[in-house]
Amino acid sequence: LPRILAVVNQKGGVGKTTTAINLGASLAASGRRVHLVDLDPQGNASTGLGSEAMTRDHSTYDLLLGDAALSEASRPTQIENLWLVPSTSDLSSADIDLMTNERRTHLLRNVLRAESVASLGADYVLIDCPPSLNILTLNAMVAADALVVPLQAEFFALEGLSQLMLTLREVRQSANPALRIEGVVLTMYDRRNNLSQQVEADARGTLGEMVFQTVIPRNVRLSEAPSHALSVLEYDPQSSGARAYKALAGELMAREARE
Amino acid sequence: LPRILAVVNQKGGVGKTTTAINLGASLAASGRRVHLVDLDPQGNASTGLGSEAMTRDHSTYDLLLGDAALSEASRPTQIENLWLVPSTSDLSSADIDLMTNERRTHLLRNVLRAESVASLGADYVLIDCPPSLNILTLNAMVAADALVVPLQAEFFALEGLSQLMLTLREVRQSANPALRIEGVVLTMYDRRNNLSQQVEADARGTLGEMVFQTVIPRNVRLSEAPSHALSVLEYDPQSSGARAYKALAGELMAREARE
Ligand SMILES: Nc1ncnc2c1ncn2[C@@H]1O[C@H](COP(=O)(O)OP(=O)(O)OP(=O)(O)O)[C@@H](O)[C@H]1O
Numbered sequence: 001l002p003r004i005l006a007v008v009n010q011k012g013g014v015g016k017t018t019t020a021i022n023l024g025a026s027l028a029a030s031g032r033r034v035h036l037v038d039l040d041p042q043g044n045a046s047t048g049l050g051s052e053a054m055t056r057d058h059s060t061y062d063l064l065l066g067d068a069a070l071s072e073a074s075r076p077t078q079i080e081n082l083w084l085v086p087s088t089s090d091l092s093s094a095d096i097d098l099m100t101n102e103r104r105t106h107l108l109r110n111v112l113r114a115e116s117v118a119s120l121g122a123d124y125v126l127i128d129c130p131p132s133l134n135i136l137t138l139n140a141m142v143a144a145d146a147l148v149v150p151l152q153a154e155f156f157a158l159e160g161l162s163q164l165m166l167t168l169r170e171v172r173q174s175a176n177p178a179l180r181i182e183g184v185v186l187t188m189y190d191r192r193n194n195l196s197q198q199v200e201a202d203a204r205g206t207l208g209e210m211v212f213q214t215v216i217p218r219n220v221r222l223s224e225a226p227s228h229a230l231s232v233l234e235y236d237p238q239s240s241g242a243r244a245y246k247a248l249a250g251e252l253m254a255r256e257a258r259e
Numbered sequence: 260l261p262r263i264l265a266v267v268n269q270k271g272g273v274g275k276t277t278t279a280i281n282l283g284a285s286l287a288a289s290g291r292r293v294h295l296v297d298l299d300p301q302g303n304a305s306t307g308l309g310s311e312a313m314t315r316d317h318s319t320y321d322l323l324l325g326d327a328a329l330s331e332a333s334r335p336t337q338i339e340n341l342w343l344v345p346s347t348s349d350l351s352s353a354d355i356d357l358m359t360n361e362r363r364t365h366l367l368r369n370v371l372r373a374e375s376v377a378s379l380g381a382d383y384v385l386i387d388c389p390p391s392l393n394i395l396t397l398n399a400m401v402a403a404d405a406l407v408v409p410l411q412a413e414f415f416a417l418e419g420l421s422q423l424m425l426t427l428r429e430v431r432q433s434a435n436p437a438l439r440i441e442g443v444v445l446t447m448y449d450r451r452n453n454l455s456q457q458v459e460a461d462a463r464g465t466l467g468e469m470v471f472q473t474v475i476p477r478n479v480r481l482s483e484a485p486s487h488a489l490s491v492l493e494y495d496p497q498s499s500g501a502r503a504y505k506a507l508a509g510e511l512m513a514r515e516a517r518e
Pocket residue numbers: 011012013014015016017018019040044129130131187188189216217218219220221222223224241270271272390413414415416
């Protein structure tokens with residue numbers, strides 16, 4: 001079965017989607033088979049990988065409703081070894097639509113851990129989450145083996161970390177005791193400014209080894225790439241952003257090898 | 260009665276809170292009496308203005324439930340002419356808590372347009388919204404006279420604008436026909452990179468006069484200020500960020516004078 005990683009942080013604009021796309025593309029470039037699940041109704045990961053909103057027949061909403069298996073909903077992207085289950089704006093009403101469903105936090109887990117998934121030969125499932133600790137992010141946290149937490153090197157993002165840790169603990173106590181943190185990755189790091197360094201010192205001080213050694217620098221190539229429906233690895237492979245995400249993938253695979 | 264402005268954009272991290280705080284502080288510095296309403300369960304505006312989570316007796320949740328009037332919930336900040344109704348994490352369950360309430364999209368409107376508000380002598384109410392078109396943002400859009408839309412000069416943010424415009428139209432057709440756009444303000448603008456310029460050209464091309472002339476530059480002082488519980492005007496009044504928000508306030512007041 002694939003290793004299921006949820007990319008989570010309820011703070012907006014901290015690099016969840018950029019990490020889901022580029023960590024996914026980096027793992028794929030190393031020969032791993034990666035399925036990216038876009039759980040954000042805003043569908044940035046889908047758009048950033050060139051998935052046109054009109055042509056998406058099966059979506060992550062169908063996964064949640066149990067109307068499609070992963071093998072039916074996941075389709076190839078232009079990146080070798082990278083598949084995508086695209087988002088739909090229907091997801092924005094998920095909290096209310098799923099309210100009366102007793103298993104509403106386990107819907108994605110049921111799909112991603114179904115026996116049929118084994119035949120896909122997938123190595124990783126990466127779930128991109130919206131900026132909210134709502135039913136969608138809860139589904140991702142209940143489904144996942146581990147969390148990848150992008151931490152923007154700025155004040156408001158650091159403040160939000162404790163809320164995320166509380167939610168992690170709740171999910172471990174109620175629904176997914178095996179859930180752990182794969183790692184916290186500092187994003188949009190700007191070496192020239194003091195605030196980045198302070199947030200890094202703070203994060204490493206409180207979270208220690210949980211923080212990846214790899215730091216993702218602020219690099220305009222990362223924000224340009226999705227406008228061409230490319231990962232940064234294809235858009236500008238020599239950029240600091242591309243090299244950082246390749247290093248992150250390497251560090252992540254090394255960590256898992258040690259387990 | 261005060262002019263009610265909602266700071267909205269469902270995309271995360273585009274500068275809603277930074278705009279709410281610093282536009283609010285700039286209007287206050289010009290002698291306007293401003294009440295900032297923090298409608299985001301993550302409470303960044305509240306934290307950024309030094310409001311301690313423990314000491315918040317009345318919150319925006321009490322406003323929504325009709326348990327407090329604006330005069331009861333709004334308290335002074337360390338900034339002259341700037342008051343705050345702080346957030347609470349209870350807001351995160353608002354979609355579900357308010358589901359059976361027939362007036363659930365009008366709750367904030369009822370409070371902010373109540374007769375008793377006139378006695379406050381407020382010139383502006385600024386509402387900081389979460390990164391979602393959920394019941395909280397809908398309440399803000401139904402309550403508001405106009406929207407201030409921060410538009411981060413990047414691809415994903417530009418993509419999200421059409422979704423916001425659709426929601427604006429729906430709200431105008433169903434609940435608040437007088438709702439208009441005060442203006443779209445380009446944020447985190449980086450003159451050195453092409454993407455900023457392209458997004459600006461795109462925005463001005465499609466939205467014309469709706470886009471403020473004032474552009475908020477990327478300036479680290481804006482991200483440092485909240486860690487000191489200060490607006491950028493107090494933290495570094497000569498910074499490009501402070502000057503830009505003062506210019507934005509001036510442009511906004513000039514626009515309203517012409518109406
Ligand atoms: N390291 C980086 N350098 C420069 N720009 C970046 C970097 N990482 C992300 N960005 C850009 O910053 C913006 C926010 O990133 P992104 O959309 O990935 O965050 P997010 O957490 O997924 O946001 P949301 O909460 O809205 O889903 C995007 O425009 C993205 O292209």
